[in-house]
Amino acid sequence: MSGKLRVALVFGGRSGEHEVSVVSARSVARALDPAKYQIVPMAIDRQGLWAAPEVAQKVLEASGDRADQVLAFTGAHRLDPRLLEGAVDVVMPILHGPFGEDGTIQGLCEMLDLPYTGCNVAASAVTMDKVLTKRLLRDAGLPVVPFVVVTREQWSGAVPEPVRGLSLPLFVKPARLGSSVGISKVKSWETLPAALELAFQFDDLVLVEQGVDAREIEVAVLDGDPPVVSVPGEVVPGHEFYDYADKYLDDACKLLAPAPLADPQVGKVRELALAAFRACGCDAMARVDFLLEKPSGVFYVNELNSIPGFTPISMYPKLLGLTGVPYPELLDRLIQLALIRHERRRELAAAALKPLGERAATGS
Template sequence: MGNKIRLGIIYGGKTSEHEVSLLTALSIMKAVDKNKYEVQPIYVQMDGTWLKGGPIADQVLESVNVLRLDGGVSPSSNDQEKQGQITHVGNQSLVGKPANVMSIHQEVDVIFPVIHGPNGEDGTVQGLLELAGIPYVGTGVMASAVGMDKLMMKNVFAQAGLDQVQYMGFLRSQIERDVASVMNQIEQKLGYPCFVKPANMGSSVGITKAKDRDDLRRALELACKFDRRIIVEEFIKAREVEIGVLGNEELHTSVIGEVIAAKEFYDYEAKYKGGGTDLKIPADLPQQVADRIAEMAKTAFQALDGSGLSRVDFFYDEENDRVVINEVNTMPGFTPFSMYPMLFAEAGIPYAELIDRLVQLGLERYEEKQRNIVAAEELE
């Protein structure tokens, strides 16, 4: 690997969480140990085109716009124009050149994929990296896919014996064909209020809390804009708490944090644009409840066959002393001010060290997979 580990960071993506991914990538690039890592930016544009920038060995990036390799300052020479556009970083430049996974394979030792949501967090990028034989940070294809799809995730949780709210799943075609029938079913089983969500979105995109039939119709219409599979969940009065999991087979959990939303629920605007939401770290919980949450988080992580990192979200119903799992996020927000890094910072693992641990876990997982026999002849 030479003197430095060549760390590729894949960011952007064909997703409504494109901007969140840019923030995450910028944060990692600024924080990573420059004495240990050389960073290779790999930008996936909204149209799905891949671009790679020049290696970053010691620059300190300050703006998300630097990472938009398709939108920098146009170079003056024709040769440079043919290679791509340039975004200047002080006296340095990041050149946006067309990229493909096989060319990237020759230029990196490990990838940190930080595309959030569909077409990135759902096993698609992970599968591409598996085929290319490139080590990467985070969960594998199956865990990423199941962790992205809320309906599949809940089926796995049920099999693992984890308590969760009542829920129903629908196809967009069902809703478009007979929305009245769908609403009747929801009212009979779940009642109001209830939460309507696209099955395959993150960062609370497309989620609505429906309080009556008119709300429900609008919520279903909104969710259908984002996915063909829709999940509707029972509402319970409870505190929203979150915990981080770190590791491959030997798992470590963070402290627990609590989301105290100024609005009715912790939506996209509250997560990324402020809005008065308070994150209490650590959460004020009885020790036995905290222990129960930590064990349930590990169970959920193992049920998905997770690796590297996940943030596991729960509801705590104080009145009934009930802990209910909500979901697992296999690539949580990862700026220094996102919940997952903050939880581990409180547990004694600062941001730069957390990045380093995750890279090492990705490399360890890759080496473990190399032990697998892939051809019958290897048995001879």
């Protein structure tokens, strides 16, 4: 491979986080070193159609740096033909939420034999699913808040009995969505049915968690030998909780980086972050989010984001920058990790294709 690496920057998508993805992609495009990379913009509209190249370029250039300043567009193809034509060297999915962060585009890249940045297929799917994540973390012995899972089949308009075993306040969340879309804080049992109805508008599986009086702490993990585990940051919500508007629209929240924590707390949360990263099978990158209970000082692992935000205000690049990995270097490392993983998978695939007798004779 010679000259500049051709990086397919994929953004937009079918999820409720469509606009956030575009804002993240704009930030990434500005940070990629033009001496090393040729950016190949690929935009996916809300219906899942891939835009023509000139449309993707226009969206990337003409949108603003807020979710409410993103240029609307319409796609034309079921798949960008450049992915099939050998026109790119590595794919960088900057897609948040379903149909992007959940293993779908990662699986597409595997099928097309293309390197891609971020977590592998399985870890992407697991971390997108809050229920699977909670169960894996719990089984690994990591601290999570008490929770109950409610399926659409179980939902009849009445509060399911297992949920009554939790204590108010509660948080009700769609299981497979991000950016706090569809999430409600419930302070009374009378308002719980409406919160469940809202969550079921976005998913057939809903997570009900017991609320804790907590600070919100985030840690960035970047894979490598050894992995980089960032200093922690803190989100101080400007609203009742850290919701979509607080994150992307009205700038009411405060992001404290680094978080004001005692040294033992910093060491503990970084240790838990790496353990959670490994428990969920992550590679490449993830942001690990925690709840630090105020009365007890206990850290609870809340969730992992396999494609964390890369907007101008996002914690993931900010925290790694404070830990000695500047934004352009972060992108370099993610691309290199993608190429290394791809080469390793090719080697494993070649070994698996050997005749059984040959594999036994060579020990492979």
